[in-house]
Amino acid sequence: MEASGKEKIKTVCQGCLYSCGIEAYVEGGKLIKVKGIPENPVNKGKLCPKGANIINWVYSPERLRFPLKRENGEWKRISWDEALDTIALKLKKIKEEHGAKALACLFGMVFFVQGRITKELMQRFYDVYGTPNILSVDSMCYRVRCAAQAMTFGGRAVPDLEIGNTNCLVFWGHNPHASQPPLAWRLTRKNLENKKIIVIDPRKTPIAEKADIHMKPRPGTDCALALGMMNTIISKDLYDREFVENWTFGFDKLKEHVKD
DSSP, X not given: XXXXXXXXXXXXXXXXXXXXXXXXXXXXXXXXXXXXXXXXXXTTTOOOHHHHTHHHXXXXXXXXXXXXXEETTEEEEOOHHHHHHHHHHHHHHHHHHHOGGGOOEEEXXXXXXXXXXXXXXXXXXXXXXXOOOEEEGGGGTHHHHHHHHHHHXXXXXXXXXXXXXXXXXXXESOOHHHHOHHHHTTOOHHHHTTOEEEEEOSSOOTGGGGOSEEEOOOTTOHHHHHHHHHXXXXXXXXXXXHXXXXXXXXXXXXXXXXTO
């Protein structure tokens, strides 16, 4: 507690998976200011636009605070009991008329950030209801990347910039200055020194300005480029043969597939 009566709470932002450290200042039960925590190893005192605008997010006049129902093209406030009864009746009708699998649920990006507990409760509900149709933006974006990295490397890969073991960085369809500020903040002149930078992106991103190679594939041709790279790696014997022989299967089929 500060002398002015303000309370400073050290916590984390959960606007994305990075969970940057923030100092939240509360006065009279209301959030009045947020700052980055300087000693936090992730953001080192910085905040991205989402984190810096948490107060606007919390107190936005457009934030929903009660159920609304559309009637004659207009939104009308209803009670929680009416909202729950309406939803329950619709779910029951869908199951009776079309079967449980006629229901699908779409989540936001909740698997690695703040909505995970809610997602698990909802998944249990859909299990009881009888539908396996649970979808998320993660299904075709972040989660598949994490799963592939875990199966390949044993965990989520994090760029090694500061220690100096990295000598080549590839940014493939990735603009960290727009989508990953904590990574972009680490792309300093010192951390990029003596590293080859390859950008594969039709856009001229900020990191492309510093690239040694900037490839601009036509949108939709990334897979052809990736398969061509695999063909080169295999045909020039640049892969770890011992690892492939001991720990993979289907390599012969892959080898034939990429020849085209």
